[in-house]
Amino acid sequence: MPRATEPRSSPDIPILGPVGHARVLARVLLSPVIKGPIVRRPRVVGLAERIDLDSAGVAEMQRLRSRYGPGPVQLRIPGRRIALLLDPEDVHRVLNEGPEPFSQATLEKRGALNHFEPGSSLVSSAQQRLSRRPFNEQVLETDRPVHSHAEQMTAIITEEVEALLGHADFTGTLDWDGFAVMWGRMVRRIVLGDGAREDDQVTDDLRRLRERGNLSYLMPQNRRLRERFLGRLQEYVDRAESGSLAAMVAQTPAPADAKPVQQMPQWLFAFDAEAWATFRALALLVSHPGAAEQVRSEMTVPPGASAAEAAGSSACGPRDQPLLRAAVLESLRLWPTTPLILRDSTAGTRWRNGTLPAGAGLVIFAPFFHRDGQTLPEAHRFSPALWSGDRDDSDWPLVPFSGGPGMCPGRNVVLLTASRVLGELLGQREIAAAEPLDTRRLPGTLSPFHLRFAVRRG
Numbered sequence: 001m002p003r004a005t006e007p008r009s010s011p012d013i014p015i016l017g018p019v020g021h022a023r024v025l026a027r028v029l030l031s032p033v034i035k036g037p038i039v040r041r042p043r044v045v046g047l048a049e050r051i052d053l054d055s056a057g058v059a060e061m062q063r064l065r066s067r068y069g070p071g072p073v074q075l076r077i078p079g080r081r082i083a084l085l086l087d088p089e090d091v092h093r094v095l096n097e098g099p100e101p102f103s104q105a106t107l108e109k110r111g112a113l114n115h116f117e118p119g120s121s122l123v124s125s126a127q128q129r130l131s132r133r134p135f136n137e138q139v140l141e142t143d144r145p146v147h148s149h150a151e152q153m154t155a156i157i158t159e160e161v162e163a164l165l166g167h168a169d170f171t172g173t174l175d176w177d178g179f180a181v182m183w184g185r186m187v188r189r190i191v192l193g194d195g196a197r198e199d200d201q202v203t204d205d206l207r208r209l210r211e212r213g214n215l216s217y218l219m220p221q222n223r224r225l226r227e228r229f230l231g232r233l234q235e236y237v238d239r240a241e242s243g244s245l246a247a248m249v250a251q252t253p254a255p256a257d258a259k260p261v262q263q264m265p266q267w268l269f270a271f272d273a274e275a276w277a278t279f280r281a282l283a284l285l286v287s288h289p290g291a292a293e294q295v296r297s298e299m300t301v302p303p304g305a306s307a308a309e310a311a312g313s314s315a316c317g318p319r320d321q322p323l324l325r326a327a328v329l330e331s332l333r334l335w336p337t338t339p340l341i342l343r344d345s346t347a348g349t350r351w352r353n354g355t356l357p358a359g360a361g362l363v364i365f366a367p368f369f370h371r372d373g374q375t376l377p378e379a380h381r382f383s384p385a386l387w388s389g390d391r392d393d394s395d396w397p398l399v400p401f402s403g404g405p406g407m408c409p410g411r412n413v414v415l416l417t418a419s420r421v422l423g424e425l426l427g428q429r430e431i432a433a434a435e436p437l438d439t440r441r442l443p444g445t446l447s448p449f450h451l452r453f454a455v456r457r458g
Helices: 018-035 042-051 053-068 088-096 106-114 126-140 150-171 176-190 200-214 225-237 245-252 260-287 289-298 307-314 323-335 365-368 411-428
Strands: 073-077 080-084 173-175 340-345 349-351 352-355 363-364 431-432 452-456
Touching: 018 042, 018 053, 042 053, 053 106, 088 289, 088 340, 106 200, 126 260, 126 340, 150 173, 150 176, 150 245, 150 349, 150 452, 173 176, 173 200, 176 200, 176 245, 176 307, 176 411, 200 225, 200 260, 225 245, 225 260, 245 260, 260 289, 260 323, 260 349, 260 411, 260 431, 289 323, 307 452, 323 411, 363 365
Parallel strands: 080 363
Antiparallel strands: 073 080, 173 452, 340 363, 349 352, 431 452
16 A cells, blocks of 8 residues: 555545544543543543443444444544544554654653653654663563563562462452552562662652643643652662662663653553553453463473573563463453554555545554454453464554554563562462453453452462
8 A cells, every 4th residue: 555645635534523523532532531541540440341331432443444444534623633543454554654654752642641751762753762762672671582680570579479468368368459569569679679669659759640641731740749750760770779670771871862761650650551451360360260270380390490490481481381471461452551552643644545644643442453353253252372473464453562663662571570470379379259250251341450359378
């Protein structure tokens, strides 16, 4: 398909009418916004689960495809054009052709993330990304299946999960509140160093800034709080505790324009979303027949294995513990933590049904492509086999970490830590869901905040 901009006489891609606008806004775009795009609002997520709001969004996208064909289709709101993608080919195109002509630094993303990470790679110009994106990839070791800090990360996770299970043994229950406390301590130790374990203030400051980010341009920036937060991160980089990502930030050469410390809030932010995915994956594993037993068998480390080999196995390398890795990916597929993948066009672009001007926004509604039962037989069931091999552009787009040049640089760290937490929990205790999921027909929305598990020693 030609990529050149069409002549001015070429038609725009179809624009929805007033009723279509209202349906898309209410059924597709409303849910991610009201649930909290930067910090989730637990009560709203619970309400969205009760009324199955995300399934309504998928159904609306299916209706648009049936009426308009493979699309895209366009919304016009005051001061903004937005194109919804309906076809896998277009998803792959937009994700692969960046940052020009499809930029990650969208108008909406800048409004939200500038509250706490204005120098982040995600909201940078194409020129700024030339130094900021590689810096992220170096520290997070994007190309390595298992991070060089895997052994230290594994030790931290083991200690923190043991502490969590000690509390669960006393109460007999594992709930979100206890899990979130454990998770925060673990993340601060991995990113900032052991000395940050009890530094709730740095987490609270980031949360307050992110809450402002939920309201984007409607909320003025709290520069004083942001500088305090970023200054605290700088202190941990200066301290450079061995085994932490902060130490790697301190040791990794980078030009000043890379703004190393301003890349770190995104890592902390992303770990928050990983917590939701991990807790949901636990619900999948303990609800699916035989899955927990398979995990325990996969966790067996050969006699005489080194600590690094054990860490690599637990961290879910390419050939190790495939079910744990797949469960995390399935959790992210079934309930995407980034339901709206956004790009802005930096130039006019041609599509099969018309053109879009520069400055238009493009939206990939991930739940539509992940849960489209009309084209994906496994849409609503737990299907770890979807992740048994590498996926490419010939496959239906399952994009839990986005894709192309904008793919999450920390995806292997996410899979390492989430898999290890799940392995520790299932390897040390017998865990049962208070309300087991039907893994043959899973809900469109699942709040992690009300999940509860019974815990007992085996």
